[in-house]
Each structure stands twice: as structure tokens, then as C-alpha cells.
Amino acid sequence: MKNRIILKKILVTFLMVLFSVIVNAQETCATATTVSDLTGGTCATSTVGTVNDVGSAGCEEGLLDTWFTFVAQGNTATIDVTASAAGFRPEFAVVSSSNNTCTGTFSVINCFDLGGNYTVINGTVNGLTIGTRYWIVVSSNGDVTTGNLSVCVNNPLPVAGCVDNDACVDRAVLALNPVGGAAACVSDCNVGANIGPDFAGNNCYDLPNPTVWYQITTGPTTASLNISVNSATMGTPEFTLFTNNCATFSIVNCVEGTGSTATGNNIPVAANTTYIIAVSNVSGAQGNFSLCVTQNGDNSACNTTNALTVVSTSMGSPLAGPYQAGEQVTYQYTVTNWQQVNCNYIGAFVPTFGNCWDPSSFNAQGMPVNIGTPLNVNGVIQPCPPGPPCAYNACSGTAAGTWNWFPAGSATYNVAGYYPAGTAMPAGWYFLNSYNPATGSCTGDPTDPDNSYGDGNFPACGTNTFDYTLRFTLTAGSLANCGAGTTDCSVSIKTFADGEFGFWNNLGCTADLPDTAPASFLCCTPPIMTSLGSSTICSNANLNFPLTTDIPSTFSWVAANNANVSGESTTIQTGATITDVLANLTGVPQVVTYTVTPTSTADGCIGLPQTVNITVTPLNTIASGTSQTVCINSAITNITLATT
Template identity: 30%
Template sequence: METNLHFRLKQIVFLICLLFWLTYSFGQKTIRLDSCGINDACEKAIVISNVVSDQAFVCIEGCNLNAGSSPFNNDCGIGDFPTVWFEVLPDGNATLMNINVKSDEFDAPTITLFHLITDCSHLQQVGLTQSSISCIVGSNGEAEAIGSNVGGNEIYYIAISSLNSSGGHFNICVNTISQASACVTSAQIQITARSGGGSLAGPFLPGETVSVCMNVNSYTAAGNGCQWFQGLIPIFGNGWDPSSFDANGQPLNGTINGEPFGLPGNGLYSAATWDWFTNVGYHHDNTFFQVGDLDGNGTVEMCNLLYDVDCPNLGGITGGCCGPCWANAGDPLPPGWFAYGINGTCPTLGPPPTVDWGDGNSCGGGMGPWHFCFDLTVRDFPECLSDPTTSDLTLGFFTTADGETGSWTGGPSVCALDQPRKLTLPMMCRKVIDLGTEELPDACAGSEFHYEINEPGVAHWTWTVEPSWAVIDTVMEGDNGYVINSLLHSQQEAPETVTYIFTGQDTSTQNTVIKKVEFTMWSQIELSFFTPPNIHVDSIVVCSNDTNSVFIILEARGGTGNYDYTWWPYGNNTPTIEISPPFQSTIHIVTVTDDFCTESKSINFIVDQNCVINHIDIDNDESNDDPKKEDPPPGGNIMNNHIDTRSASAIDAESIRIYPIPSKDRITVEWPKSLLNPTQLFIYDTKGIVLRTLMIDPHAVNRMELDISDLASGVYIVTLHSDQKVKSGRMIKM
């Protein structure tokens, strides 16, 4: 009896070992059990082996409970929450990697992918999916990264963590694809806006509107028999509210490159027109494509066995017959946008797309882009809790060429290898408590924004700012009571509304709490100094014995424009000041304020004791004149501006003759004959205000007579502008 019992035990042990060997060799479920936390460092990564391109997913169990965090952090918080590591060595054929993580023990798995450069201290982060996302944050216990670019025979590390959780057990599944897209060379799913505020990566809130673009950025017809892009079949998770779609399943108010769908000629090329069709057939047999109501919500979806670990094998789809008109187009695909209007080899005019070619113009590459854009609304609370699918915010799309769905006579299309795009957005399916918008006083760019976010019942906040460029911040989260100190930044002169959008969670009800803070930001005041005639200066140098006053003109821009001026040391309150001799070296400081902004600027006023001003005595006797330095007519004089503005070295004084001085109703302005291309003449008052602007006749001699009878008695500055120089002088009106 004992012998028989011993023999039976041996049989049982043998069968258990055999079962384990068979599971390891041929199964997809579990080929190795992970003890929690043993692989919480890159150097201790568990190897996921036997990943062969174009084969089924390899899945193993994992656990990050009690694991340590990563020594470095990223947007998925791998430096804050328990993180475990896995190693994958794709075969030499691999070009794409697909990763899926599921857990029943925590809500938000995260995926980060790294390429090994030399060792674990030299890792390069890999962009996930064709959208090159830095890391994936899942929801409802699942995270997925589809179609990430990898290289064959290269080692990769996958870091799995649990956002805002201590973690638990999970399954991780990996496979690789040998051939990337043959026709669509670049495509992505892009979230362009959200009504609830916050990061465009989510999590998204019940009832909010999300703006989506499904982009085919580039398409080639080279190497595939000159097939053109013809169809985009969108896939939507059941977490999107049915009110987002019309009766045929099309998102409402969508556009193709900004044009409404159905508008004749809305395609990129020739007469191509894009519209929504519900009964387009697929021309060829395909065992990987599966079509059916995959989430049980009454609508037809599509999946690919090679890319989706959850894709059920329903037997594939069966093609039709025959080109070029395809009376039997094949099994119908889910509804989608298809192009028609460019008549192919089939004489029948489209629609349907089956009898036409796609949207193209050559047999080469570089075609595109196409942007399929629309808005979707997230299911409201508590509807999003109805079942696990009603919080599924999956977005995806398949593409087809006219060799798959149009008037084309070839065999099975190589474009069927184009990978589907898929992105599952995280959702926070909780009731949203909106605390409203708090209006704050206006602020000025360049100043600091100070605000304490403090509301009862909320332990922690995250926030975003719109527009994002309005602040220069790296910290966008904090505990309740956190004080924000942000430097405000403007990119325009016009005022900008700045909105802080805070998101928190009520610790007692677990409801989501939203609060907005809003204020108007004015552009920073910018100050510049000028001297007549509108010459920008940073410092002014005058001769110690100069007897002419110097005018400093201040130009202010930005802010509200309602400026007040204060000059130091003289206390002037005008935008222009006059400095009269005798001069002293001084730093002049002006402070400009408006309703919300303040700005100060200084200019260095330097007196040069070594330069000499040679004044010309008027003797009215021309017999003793040097012919090269002729006096003006009797009663005239030469008035000179002896200012060296340093940053305006093109000023050439001592060159304009203005006579008679003093003048009554008319003056003559004369300049050297050597001056090339004089263009304009300006007359300023002593405040630097332009009173007269005159164009110089290019055929005129080197003088100009002016009527000044309308000017009041006083001193004026006259400037003459040429291509390269500015010449100035002074005029006295009696």
C-alpha cells in the first residue's frame, strides 16, 4: 500500500513539473512569478524572455508592493511610488514594441521604457507610442503603450509603477512587430484642449469636453504599388458620452484640415472629398483584423491581434471580389472617414469609396498631412461608474489605402501592415465639486504672483496655468496651504487673462474639487531714452563749457499706458527733461508707474572736462572769412549740438547752417554738398515733440527755405536725416 502511494506521489510530482514546462514553453499567461519588490532596481530587473516578433504577447506576473522607488523621477512619479523593472531583448527583426499592464489591486499603472546604452546608470528614455509620450499613466487598473519604436537585438528596460498607490500585483504583457508602417510613415493622436483645465495628459473629469485630433502626418505611395491614403477608422472607448456622436457614430462637428466633412473637395489633392461611411468593405482576407461589438455598447469596433492583448480572435475578416469595381467589396469595416472623388480605373463615379482612388497626387512620398479633429464629452458622474467600460476613454484609429478599400486591382495590400494608433486616457470618475472662479486684482508681468491655495477637506492640489507661458514654474502641485510664488511672464503688449486651474480630492467623499483663480496680466513697462531727433542713447557725454541745454526724452511702452513719471534728482514729472548748464556728472533715474506696474531706468550723464567747444563769433565781416568756413548771411550764426550719445555715433553736429538767427517768418537750412541722400527734416520743440516733418526733394540743392510764421517764439531743434547720418542744429524764433 505504501509502495503504491509512493508511486502515485511520484506521478503527481511529474505531472506538475510537466505542466509547468508546457506552460513555460507554449503558454501566454505566466512563465515566471515575481516576488514583490525583488526587482525594484534596474540592476535587478526580471527578464521577459521569448519575445519573438509578430507572435503572441508574452505575459508574466509582477508585483511592486513593498518595492522601493526609482532613484530618479519622471512625470509618472517613478521616483515617488514603488517601481519595479523588467528587461526585454527583442529579436533582430523588431521595430515596434507593445506593452500592456493590468492590475486588480491598484488603479493607475504607469509604464516607462528605457533603452540600455552601457549599463543601468546610462539609460535613455524612449518615447512611447507613435506620439512619443514620455510615460503612460493608466486608469481602471490598466495601462497600455502600443507601437513604440525599438531596435532589434537591443536591450530595453520597462519600469512599472503605481501612481498615488503603494502598489500590488499585476500582469505585464509584451510583444514586438517586425515591420513598421509601409504606407503611413507618421501618425499620432493629439489632445489639443480640455474644458476642465489641467494637464492634456489627464486624468480627465466627468462631463468635460476634450478636443482631439487624429493626425496622419505623412504618407508614401512608394514601394506599395502607388496606393493612396483612403480611410481612417476611429475607435472610441465606452467612456465617451453618446451625445458626442450622431446617429451613424460620427463625432459631431468634426473637420478635416479645418474643413467640414462632406464638403466637396475638402481633401488635400485634386477632387478628393472626405466623408463618413458606414458600409465600406475590406477587399482582402485578414486573419489579424477582428471586427465586432468589442465592448458591448452596441457599436462596432475593430482590433488587431498583433497589437491588442485583449483583442478576441473572431476569425478575422473575409475579402471580396474583384477589382477594379469590387461588386463584392468584402466584409464591412466599422464606420469611418473615407475619401472619394478621384475616379480610378472603375468607370463608376463615387461615392462609394470602393469605386474611386484615395486622396493622393503621386507615386512617391511626402503626402499629407491630414488632421481629423473633433470634440468629445466624457460621460458624466455617476454614469461613468455603470460598469468597467463606461470610464474607458480609449482613442484609436486604423488607416486604409485604396488598395484595401478602393478601386485598385492588386493583391493583398502591404498597407495592411500599418500599425493602428491607440491611446487610453486616464479618467477620474468621481463627482466634480466646482468651487467657482476667484477674481484677483490685475498684475504686471515681471512681478511675482503670490497665492495660497487653501480649501477645507482637500489634502493635496495639482494645477495648471493658461496660457502656459504666463509663468515660469517647475512646481505645479502642493499640499493644502501651499503658497505659490510665480514670476509672471508676458509674450505680448496686449493684456492677457491668466487662469490658474486647481484640482484636488475631497478626503472624506473622494470627490474631485476644482477651483479657478483668474486675473488680468499687463505687459511689463519698457523704458528707452532718446535725444532729439529720436536717437536711442544709454549715456550722454557733454563738454564742460557747452552752453546749450540737453534734452532727454523718455519713451515708455507696455502696462496700461496711464503713466506717472518721477525723475531723480530733479523731481520732474514729465516724460522729457531739460538739463541746463553749468553741467555736473550725474546719474538720472526715472521711475514710471501706472495702475499696476512700476519700472525704473537710469542714464549716466557725463561731463567731459577735456573737450573744448569752439564758438564762432559773428562779426558780419566776410572779408576775413576762410572760404571753407563761410559765415551765414548777415545776422546769421552756426548753432551746434555738442552731445556725444555714445550709442548714437552717427550724429554729426556742427554741420547744419540755420539762418538768420534770430528768425521771424522764414529760415534757410543749409547742409554740406558732400552729404549723400538727405531724406527728411524735423523740427522739435524743447520737450522733444516733433512739430514739423518735411521730405527733402532728392533733386534739390543743399539748402531749403522754410516758412516758420506759425511757430511761437522760442528755441527749436532742427535735424536733418540722410542714409547714414543725422545732422542737427538750433533755431531761435522771435
């Protein structure tokens, strides 16, 4: 906060009156007491005036004036006024003359007043012109006419090294060390410097006290800055970071310090950009200080949760490949909770396709033609804040834009991050806003991805819950791929933030890496299973099931567990015969399912697995009816045999 005793400069010129009347003592401009010691050590004194020479000036409420004067030797003066009479309640205005004499038109430079019952008041006046005469007009809040007044003025001479950069246009250049290097520091002072800009309202970025200026330029990989001002003599140092324009003063960041330090860390900035730093003190104190600036690179990841998977293959090939000629492979890519680091919206999905894919999988611009699930849009244009209608008022509540496919070279990478700065970006899905990013208006939508923000709740930041899903299908090429060597069936997808290539100028997300699904094209001759797909055996019998293919091959096989059968191999076995001894533990037939995978002995080509179903029947039990007792040579009753 600004010191509330130091009132803002009165902008309206105050006409005090032209006069040449000579009155007693120091009651007029012409008889003003001169303050000759401008170090503040020796004060000028006077009896109290009893004449209303100029009426009330600025903040003054009293009408009876006592005049003092000095010729400025520096740009800033601290003035102390003391009254000897109790209840005097001194107040004073500092005025200048249009012709530097008592015959000119007076203007109020600053005015100081307090509340309550007091006898001492002080204030600091900035922006004085060296060599110009100023008058201190003291009055009593209650028009007390008794006692004496003393006025002390501390108006230090400018220190040569403290005023060479006290104007924005004369700013000193501070060369920064590269990203990852040490802080670049400068030792300087603001003693006697001119005041900086004082904007409407009471703002952190106001600079109504002695201010000095610097210029810095960020590097190609800079994402943020650490800025600190430290001073043993300035208890409340402050700094403001502006864009590189001394006319408009567009504010980037400001810090009002305490405890002799003002520090701002990780202040987002654009790479390869020039900025202005103004250093001052909240309370108006002057002295020596050190300014240090550190460049930070971007190590942020915005796409922290993603997955690229194969969800189906049309010919039954393993999801991880290799894929057969003409086989259709469906991919799905998901992003969960995109993180808007430095307010970076997601701006592009850029895929890379291996060379095994048939050209019919893509259109003339390289986009997959078979898209099952297109990219979704999450962003919504937000309502206007309270106040007059904003530029995007008419389209608030509508979608932030659309995803569009652009061929390679349609966008340019802006910074030194994943690509070198200036690199033409590959083909991919890029976001185009349904509003004008430059003006925020609902018309003038961009047609160039370089001039667009990404998908976000414009103009809000920090929405980290956006999810995305993309599904598409590619077709593997013909067997001619094998002779041509085009057997790379990999697919990868990389996301990019709008601060990397689009209209946004804060770097972020450069640590994001592509997600890749590697795979190859099936170029060997796979064996085809020719053995039967089923058989039936009795319980406790050795299966001895032979495995055959159309070309010489080896085999691996494994059984799915059946809790009603024992003896099946549930771990992978090898051999041309399934040799398990299967026991049916129940009284009803049970089925054991084997999966057999052939591999050609000539080139190691893996064939499609075969399913073999083995039915295991339970053992029979003979039932012969009841027992009989007979004598020798006697007939027996017929016995009927049955099995269960």
C-alpha cells in the first residue's frame, strides 16, 4: 500500500493569485523565509503569519499563511514542519510559480494535512525540478496565530549514478544469464531520481516515488522469471514489470516488499521478449539496492495422464502386432485432466504414423479417414464480469471453438522447447477459436492455428479437469510392404499447448512427450494349423493329441483351467503332441480347452493360434443286480449287466 500521508499530486492547476503586496514578517511570498540548509540539519524559523494572503490552498483548511522558500537541488524533498504552540495543527502546501517568482501563477505541487491535535507534520515531495524555486505555505488548521514555526527541508543532491536511468526512456540494460544459470544482478540507487508513473486508483504498480528503470530480454526457452530487490536502507522496496512500451505501461506483475525485500518468483513471461523493470520504494525512501533477475525454463507437463492403445485387430493379430496385410487396426487415445500450466490451453493433437499403413487410410492432407470418435471440445466462453458488456458478451456460453485438421507447415513452433523455435509443425488436429483472441470479440474468428488459443474456458485459467478421447482405424498395406521395407506400423501422438505455437505468449507444457504404440508388419509366411480342433478321450487316458501345420513348425500350447478336471497343463508347454493325462473328477463329460500357437521352423514366423477342445468322459461302473445262492447242477436266474 502506498503511504497514506503522501497524498496524490493534485492534477488540476491551482491558481493562487498574482500579488505584490508587502506585508509584515513572512506572511507573503515576497517576505518568505529562505530555507538555506537543504540537508534537514538546520531548520528555518518564523513567527506565525496573521494574513490571509492566498486563501486556502489544496488540502489546507486554515486561512492565515506563513511562507518559506527554497531552491531545489534534487528531485525529492522531505519537509518537516513544527509548531511551538499547542493545538496549532500545522498543515502546508508546496507550490511553484509559472515564472519562478512571486509574480507568476502558482500551482500546488503537493499538500499535507493530518487529523487530530498535533504540532508536527512531515511529507515528501517528489518530481521537483533542480534549480526551481518552491514555496512552503504553512497554515493552522484552527487559524492559531501564536507561537513560532520551524521548517526543515531535506533535499539531497542527486547522486550521479542514481539518476542516469531515472526515466523509462533512459532505462539501463540488464543482460540476463541463460536459463538454468545464476541470477543476473545489478547494484544501484534511486537517490534523487525522478518519480515514476502514478496510475488512477491505489495500485500495487503505482510508482509515485523516486524510480529507476531497467530493460531485460528473455531467452528462447524462458518460461518465467524470479525478480528480487533488496535494500538495507529502503524498508519497503517495490518493483513493477512492464511490457516494452514506455507510452502505455502495460503491467505484467508488481510486488510491494516488506522487511527490505521485494521478491516475485515464477512470474510467467514470454520467450525472446523484452520487458521493463521499474524499481522504487513504497514509503518514498531513497538509497542503495540490488536488483536480481533469474530466468527459469519450462519443465512443466500439462498432459500428465494419457494412453494410446490398440483396441481391436480385424484379422485376429495380437494387439501389439505384427499386423497382417490388409488388416484394420483401431487405435484409441485418451487425455485425462489436462493441466493448464501458465494458463496454457491444449492447442494441438499431432499424430505420427509408421510407413506400413496403406495410403487409403488417409486423405490428401494426411488425416485418417476412418474416425470412430472425433476429438471433443470442452471449453465454453465464460460470462462477462460485472460491469459494462465485454467484447465476448454475445457469444458467452457457447463452445470455445472446433478441432480442425491442418496439413504440415500450417503452424509454427514459437519457442525453443520440444522443437527449435521457428520449426514448421507437422500435420495434426489444431484448435480454432469461435472468438477473436486478439480482441475477445465474437467475430473475426481465426483461420490460422498460429493466431488461435487452444480449447479452454476463455478467458478463465486453471481448469484442470478437461478430458479428451480420439478413436481412429488404419489399414495395413499389402504384402508388397515386405519387399519395399515399409514394415513400421507404429503410431504416436503428441499434444501441444497454445503457448508453444498459438496466440498465447506464456510458455508451458514443453515437458510433454509423445505416447507411442510400436508395432511391425507381418512379412514372413505364417504356418496354418491343420490338426483337428477337437477330440474325445476317456478319463485317466493319455491325450496324445498330435499337432500339425501346412509347413514345418514348432508348437506351444497351454490349457485353460477346468476345476472338474485334473492333469491339464495351465502353463505354456512345447512339443508337437499334447501329452496331458486328463482325469474327469465328475460323473458327466468335461471339456478342456487348449490354445495352440505354431511357429514356422524356417523363419520363426508365428501363425494364428488354434483352439483345441478336448472332451473328457467319466469312467463307467458295471451294475449286475442282486446276488443269488444256488446248488450244484441247479439253474441260475438270468443276470442283467448295465453300466453307469
